[in-house]
Amino acid sequence: MMFxxxxxxxxxxxxxxxxxxxxxxxxxxxKYTMPVVLEVVEENPxxxxxxxxxxxxxxxTQLFFLISRFDQQSNVKKAAxxxxxxxxxxxxMKDHLFASLTLKGExxxxxxxxxxxxxxxxxxxxxxxxxxxxxxxLMKRIAxxxxxxxxxxxxxxxxxxxDTYEKYMAAxxxxxxxxxxxxxxxxxRNVDDLNMVFSRIEANL
Numbered sequence: 001m002m003f004x005x006x007x008x009x010x011x012x013x014x015x016x017x018x019x020x021x022x023x024x025x026x027x028x029x030x031k032y033t034m035p036v037v038l039e040v041v042e043e044n045p046x047x048x049x050x051x052x053x054x055x056x057x058x059x060x061t062q063l064f065f066l067i068s069r070f071d072q073q074s075n076v077k078k079a080a081x082x083x084x085x086x087x088x089x090x091x092x093m094k095d096h097l098f099a100s101l102t103l104k105g106e107x108x109x110x111x112x113x114x115x116x117x118x119x120x121x122x123x124x125x126x127x128x129x130x131x132x133x134x135x136x137x138l139m140k141r142i143a144x145x146x147x148x149x150x151x152x153x154x155x156x157x158x159x160x161x162x163d164t165y166e167k168y169m170a171a172x173x174x175x176x177x178x179x180x181x182x183x184x185x186x187x188x189r190n191v192d193d194l195n196m197v198f199s200r201i202e203a204n205l
Contacts, residue, residue, distance in 0.1 A: 008083045009205060010076060010123055012091040014169070015131035016162045017153070018142035020182055024131065025089040027187065027194065028201070037075050037088040040068040042147070051152055058102035062111060066095050066118070073122040080123060091175070092122045097168050101160065124174045127204055132166070133183040135159050178204045 011028070013021045022038060029036045041047070044064045050057040069092055079086045096119075099111050133141075135158060142153050169177055178200060185193040 008080070009085045009126040010080060010088070011086070011127045011129065011201075011205075012088045012125040012175075013129045013131065014091055014094060014165075015182075016133075016138055016158060016165055018138045018145070018158075019131040019133050020141070020187070021089040021131060023188060024129070024197070025087050028087050028198075031198065032085070032087075034085045034087050035079060037072050037086060039072070039088075039090045040065075044068075051154075054102055054157070059107045059111070062095070062099050062103060063114075065098070066111070066115065069095055070118050070122065076123055088125070091125050091128055092119065093124075093168075093172070093174075097164060098161075101164055126175065127201070128169070128172070128175045128177045129201060130165075130169045130177050130179050131182050132162070132179065133181065135162060137183045138162070176204060 011034075013025050013028075015021055025036055025038065028034065044061060046057050046061040046064055050061040069090065072088075073092060076086050076088065096115055099108065099115070103111050135155065138158055139153075139155055142158075169179070180197060180200065185196070187194040187197050
């Protein structure tokens with residue numbers, strides 16, 4: 001059955017690595033019959049190097065993500081122009097959030113110039129579902145999914161990323177933001193938790 005409140009809407013699910021963004025996007029797509037846009041992650045050839053040496057590989061990693069995310073926005077615009085709803089496991093602004101953490105000096109200045117040109121060409125989500133969790137929970141979930149390039153994931157980096165997300169989302173005003181604490185819920189295995197998430201999303205649309 002189509003989700004009438006989401007008809008024609010652009011919805012993004014955001015949050016720190018391992019919080020459950022893509023999983024929730026797929027569940028929402030199945031329930032409400034909406035197309036999805038999933039960010040390119042494992043295809044990034046610099047990502048494994050990045051987690052081993054952030055300072056050395058940050059610019060290459062970020063530039064790949066920026067270009068791939070911008071390319072995907074054409075799918076979002078196309079669906080929106082046809083009056084379709086779209087669910088994505090990221091919002092384009094996320095790219096700037098990560099860049100602000102990892103880039104410095106001339107590299108950051110160059111990135112800012114590129115980003116400023118691209119950001120005006122993308123759509124802002126009608127709703128951002130911001131998932132968050134405590135650091136222990138995030139580290140456990142990252143370990144459970146066991147992606148090769150995440151096996152050396154640094155707890156300090158995740159904590160810094162989580163703090164940055166909190167500040168960024170608190171100040172973000174271009175889209176409505178729905179905060180959902182996933183530390184003590186399991187919307188994959190617990191249908192009551194999943195229905196609670198669905199209900200909160202509907203209420204915010």
